[in-house]
Amino acid sequence: MKIYAGIDMGGTNLKFGLVNDRGEVLFAHSSPTPPDLHQLLEEIKHIWKILKEKATQPILSIGFGLPGIFNRRSKMIHRSPNYPELNGVPLEPLFSQLVEVPFTIHNDANMAAFGEFCVGAGQGLKSMILLTIGTGVGSGIILEGRLWEGVNGFAGELGHVIVNPEGDPCKCGSRGCLETEVSSEKIVRTYQLFSGSTESLTSEEVYRRAKSGDKAAKKAFHQAGYYLGIGLASAINLLDPEKIILGGGVMKAGDLLLQPTLQELKKRSYLLPYSQCRLESALLGNQAGFIGAALWASAHFHRPK
Numbered sequence: 001m002k003i004y005a006g007i008d009m010g011g012t013n014l015k016f017g018l019v020n021d022r023g024e025v026l027f028a029h030s031s032p033t034p035p036d037l038h039q040l041l042e043e044i045k046h047i048w049k050i051l052k053e054k055a056t057q058p059i060l061s062i063g064f065g066l067p068g069i070f071n072r073r074s075k076m077i078h079r080s081p082n083y084p085e086l087n088g089v090p091l092e093p094l095f096s097q098l099v100e101v102p103f104t105i106h107n108d109a110n111m112a113a114f115g116e117f118c119v120g121a122g123q124g125l126k127s128m129i130l131l132t133i134g135t136g137v138g139s140g141i142i143l144e145g146r147l148w149e150g151v152n153g154f155a156g157e158l159g160h161v162i163v164n165p166e167g168d169p170c171k172c173g174s175r176g177c178l179e180t181e182v183s184s185e186k187i188v189r190t191y192q193l194f195s196g197s198t199e200s201l202t203s204e205e206v207y208r209r210a211k212s213g214d215k216a217a218k219k220a221f222h223q224a225g226y227y228l229g230i231g232l233a234s235a236i237n238l239l240d241p242e243k244i245i246l247g248g249g250v251m252k253a254g255d256l257l258l259q260p261t262l263q264e265l266k267k268r269s270y271l272l273p274y275s276q277c278r279l280e281s282a283l284l285g286n287q288a289g290f291i292g293a294a295l296w297a298s299a300h301f302h303r304p305k
């Protein structure tokens with residue numbers, strides 16, 4: 001058995017663990033994401049120590065999934081709206097001081113997509129899109145059996161495809177991106193707008209209200225589903241994938257969100273790719289990122305290309 005490590009850095013938590021060469025999780029844990037870069041590097045050092053203690057034999061490589069767009073040419077995070085401390089920092093020399101095995105760095109959503117592709121809902125496919133909807137929208141694309149990175153590593157940002165040209169400003173600098181229209185925060189804001197409520201609440205609470213018949217809450221999910229359908233229709237017409245895998249907290253709303261999504265998707269995509277593309281739930285949950293990062297590094301260093 002070979003052992004690989006992965007760390008998935010989120011805005012709130014660092015999820016990390018060990019997998020074997022079949023992608024089975026041998027160890028998984030998480031810790032809060034420190035607020036600044038110095039503390040983050042210290043925490044990674046600490047996590048690496050834990051991972052080595054937990055491994056029954058030497059770890060062969062480690063993969064990092066980071067929030068933000070990783071420029072694979074300059075080897076730096078180009079822009080991280082959720083963790084700006086990473087912007088423009090030369091991470092390779094810093095990480096090489098922390099871990100003594102080969103490592104890779106990539107975008108967190110791409111790593112989650114790679115994880116689902118290798119050992120989750122995308123196993124055995126040639127093409128798929130992973131979309132995770134929560135406080136933000138992350139996505140990654142697999143085409144012809146490999147992660148589609150784009151020339152610079154920026155590809156797969158379905159969250160920043162524009163679905164509403166006059167929509168809210170997005171952290172990326174554009175407006176009306178899929179992310180701004182379907183995120184949990186937007187669902188809350190839409191609910192407040194429709195209901196006239198000024199109380200602070202979560203999207204889970206909006207969901208509970210929708211389930212108990214609150215019309216404004218239902219409308220908020222309907223609107224998010226409408227824009228999600230538009231975004232997915234563009235993705236299907238552009239890529240004709242075998243599967244779209246949906247994950248993230250907002251997907252727990254189930255049919256409340258999916259019904260309007262499918263309605264819009266059907267209206268706006270070509271019939272053949274629409275009818276053959278399966279929409280399914282992600283399988284790896286919040287472990288997808290570190291599993292994918294671990295397998296990405298292992299594929300990079302230890303498998304024939």
Ligand SMILES: [Zn+2]
Pocket residue numbers: 159160170171172173174175177179
């Ligand atoms: Zn955007």
